[in-house]
Amino acid sequence: MRRRTFLASSLAATATPQLVSAQAAAFDPTPQAVRIKKSYQVGELLILPRSYYLYFVTAPGQAMRYGVGVGRAGLEFTGTATIAVKKEWPTWRPTNEMIEREPAKYQRFIGNTEAQPGGPGNPLGARALYLFQNGVDTYFRIHGTTAPRSIGRSVSNGCIRMLNEHVKDLYQRVPIGTKVTVL
DSSP, X not given: OOHHXXXXXXXXXXXXXXXXXXXXXXOOOSOXXXXXXXXXXXXXXXXXXXXXXXXXEEETTEEEEEEOBEEOTTOOOOEEEEEEEEEXXXXXXXXXXXXHHOTTTTGGGTTSOOOBOSSTTXXXXXXXXXEEETTEEEEEEEEXXXXXXXXXXXXXXXXXXXXXXXXXXXXXXXXXXXXXXXX
């Protein structure tokens, strides 16, 4: 065995316990104050779907982090939008695309304009923040959910889901006109 091979093998062997014991930080949906790049503007919302977190920038270099659920593959929203409408206990109706993708699931909405009234059983939950681009509704929302197990997962039709108590908190913090960036 060559000296170089021996040294490399020895170093690898001593590093192995650290690699094996290293674990990714566990997902925690609990809102908490965290540090963030100072390049983000105070009041801005930043959503990182791959890590299932939404960040509300509270001060330069500081943010409140919330756990979220996001869209399934191919249904995600990315880009920049503005919150143009906010609603408490919003009504809900699946989009035409949702009905086309899953007609059996949304059968009661076919051929009519029915909307589900707001309330505890409504899929949008307690609050909804409506995302617009250039004054046009994107049909994507940041909203509460009746499915708390969906937080930390990619299961929605594209919207950003939050636990109802968390979306109520965020709703109070962000005004109409807030910039939202989804990476």
